[in-house]
Amino acid sequence: MAKKVLIVGAGYAGIEAALTLNKKKKRDEVEITLIDKNPYHTLLTELHEVAGNRISEEGIRIPLNSIFKYTDVNVIMDEIKSFDFENNRISSDKAVYDYDYLILAMGSSPNFFGISGMKEHAFTLWSFDDAVRIREHIKKCFILASQENDENERKRLLTFVVAGTGFTGVEMIGELGIWVKSLCKEHRIPREDVRLIIVDMLPRILNTLGEKNSAKAHRYLEKKLKVEVMLNTKITGATENSLIYDGGEIGTKTIIWAAGIKACDDAENCDIDRANRQKRIKVDEFCRTENKNVYAVGDLGGLADENGIPYAAMVENAIQTAHGAAENILNDIRGKELKKVKVKFHGTMVSVGNYFCVSEIMGKTLPVWLSMVMKYMVNMHYLWEITGFRGVWRYLYYEVLERRQRKILVEKHWSTRVQAWWITPLRIFLGVMWLYEGIVKINDGWLTEPKLASFLGVVSSSTAGDGADVRSAVTGVIEIEKDENDA
Ligand SMILES: Cc1cc2nc3c(=O)[nH]c(=O)nc-3n(C[C@H](O)[C@H](O)[C@H](O)COP(=O)(O)OP(=O)(O)OC[C@H]3O[C@@H](n4cnc5c(N)ncnc54)[C@H](O)[C@@H]3O)c2cc1C
Secondary structure: OOEEEEEEOOOHHHHHHHHHHHHHOOOOOEEEEEEEOOOEEEOHHHHHHHHOOOOOHHHHEEEHHHHHOOOOEEEEEOOOOEEEOOOOEEEOOOOEEEOOEEEEOOOEEEOOOOOEOHHHHOEEOOOHHHHHHHHHHHHHHHHHHHHOOOHHHHHHHOEEEEEOOOHHHHHHHHHHHHHHHHHHHHHOOOHHHOEEEEEOOOOOOOOOOOHHHHHHHHHHHHHHOOEEEEOOOOEEEEEOOEEEEOOEEEEOOEEEEOOOEEEOHHHHHOOOOEOOOOOOEOOOOOOEOOOOOEEEOOOOEOOEOOOOOEOOOOHHHHHHHHHHHHHHHHHHHOOOOOOOOOOOOOEEEEEOOOOOEEEEEOOEEOOHHHHHHHHHHHHHHHHHHHHOHHHHHHHHHHHHHOOOOOOOOHHHHOOOOOOOHHHHHHHHHHHHHHHHHHHHHHHOOOOOOOOHHHHOOOOOHHHHHOOOOHHHHHHHHHHHHHHHHHO
């Protein structure tokens, strides 16, 4: 009889686990079911682009049905609330699911570290809905500020604080740095009236990258995007109107919390051993938890490196642990030996707005333009793997053709967001004429005889056309002019 494999969570890890099982299973050997509370997969790494209005939200969600259309994976939309590992059963408010093997891949949630008022008053950037909520809030702040007469309230509306200088925080403030320029123009608000602030208790931003990259991104934030970077600053609280830190307070209506994560809230009900303070689930080297046939992967799983520290909660960890767990389930079903799962990180790219990016790939620092190209390539590669050409085209459509933010002149020619289509006939006409003239000139012998002098009007075409030496012809003209002057 087919073994039932249940996967909870259709993030990077859940998708990889389902696709690996589907690809490597033999006919009828396993029945794969993927459960997620949403009917789509979210590209979490691009959330800041939606929150900062660079791209439409449609650009970061991929319907699960389109990913699994041609596979044997059953997709169910449901939110799992309780886990009964004794009886191999999990359940939601409306259904109970039995399993032979279970993969927990529910990701992580923001961690507020118990800071007073933070959970109630801060925005988080950890889901599709979070990103849309931030974007709409920022738009509203600008509208209200443009109508506000109370100077203090106006200042609070125009002050945006991001807490945390890791990838998420820096990418978020970078997007805001670009977006506020057009918001200021739209609402006739001077840019100097807007404050963008990023705060952290650490001594430098992007502290998981090398110092050189960290300093480069820091400079860009301060000099180009006019962001105030507050380091060595301990945040102690938040209210409806302010962020409180050791030694002061910032009046603001917008705090975006990007300073910490912990295991997914819904997994808190799991009665299961934890690997660290972030409550990631303890697993052995095969990604198995203490409960029989239950695996934990991605941000939720706490697979440890050789020093016993859980691997960083990043996409590469999610994909590799999920792949390893799926293979081990198949090995177990087939009575084969399980394989140790090891995670290998290849690199990191952090974008700061749409024209700046820092990266470290295989220990090397890449220049800005190459980092940006790499970021696009990595996303396209991932989408190619899970959805093929459709996913890549969709991504390019939203990132390139439909991008909402400021564009340089060249980009305007291919953007659907700029009214540049009317010059298309002109461009086609110019192209055709250029081609026609080129062919005519080749037929006239431009590739075999010198013609440029006559073309520029320096010498008569007959002289050059006869194949005379152009230099002497030109010299001749100059000499004739000289004789005339002497006369
Ligand atoms: C703004 C931002 C930028 C980032 N940038 C990078 C980056 O540049 N590089 C990088 O490597 N990493 C980055 N990360 C981290 C990366 O996104 C995560 O490491 C990765 O998403 C983890 O994948 P996962 O599958 O474990 O979890 P997730 O991708 O979070 O997926 C979890 C899934 O589980 C579902 N789920 C949760 N609870 C339940 C439930 N009870 N029932 C059913 N379904 C449930 C959710 O709906 C979700 O689909 C970034 C994260 C953010 C937020």
